[in-house]
Amino acid sequence: MKTRLEQIIALVKEVGAMQIDNFEKKHQIAKKSTRFDLVTEVDKLSEKMITDFIGARYPEDSILAEESGRVDGQSEYTWVVDPLDGTTNYSHRFPVYSISIGLQRGDQAVLGVVYAPMMGELFHAVRSRGAFLNGQPIAVSGCANLEDSLLGTGFLYTGSGLDNNLLQFNHLCPMVQGIRRTGSAAYDLCCVAAGIYDGFWEYRLHPWDVAAATLIIEEAGGSVIYLSREGLNVSLVAGNRQICDQIQVELQKIAGALPAGDLAGS
DSSP: OOHHHHHHHHHHHHHHHHHHHHHSSOOOEEEEESSSSSSEEHHHHHHHHHHHHHHHHOSSEEEEEEEEEEOOOOOSSEEEEEEEHHHHHHHHOSSSSEEEEEEETEEEEEEEEEEEETTEEEEEETHHHHHHHEOOOOOOOOOOOOGGEEEEOOSSOOOOGGGGHHHHHHHHHGGGSSEEEOOOHHHHHHHHHHTTSSSSEEEEOOOHHHHHHHHHHTTEEEEEEEEEEEEEEEEEEESSSSHHHHHHHHHHHHHHHHOOOTTTOO
């Protein structure tokens, strides 16, 4: 793991430097699942740099990447890659985005690296060895009450009406000191690990959004509660255990008020 970690940290810094070099340029923007779900040439180049690197050094490992899908290998390891989490931010020159690379052995996350190039913030964790930001240990907050908390969340590309997290946002907003949405779930989750956010929830994320950051949260002493895990859709709550439980109770109040099937992740 030490060798893998060192290699991936060097890799994300190289990819991040390329992203910074291209940050101010006019991008070739395409739309994927909806008109709001964007991909740029930098996403694709970043992913190729990452998958080529992993493929050359660990040809027996599997890779699950956001843009190119899954390539099955022969080993027990799978790399889960989001080359640019926050493409909409990047394409509008908003400097909050991240590179996320997680490694799983079977179904267990064993390594996670999340790098926010424009902010110079590199989060990493190896299972049972703690979580770190720029080499310094981090821990989730000790906040015990929603009324004292700062939360993070995000919104669906495809949701509408009762299914887009607005009811949940409106319900929780008056209960807390603030709710932030950066547009990069991997970075938001790392803010939980570092104790910046006290908690986070989001519906219908994907494995490449969360594979690295959830390990970082757990290694920082936090909890991740999965509301649902269906195929490539992952809905979750994260934070310290007290805040996780309180967020989940409030989300269940919204779920209980809606017809069955109207709430993503219920």
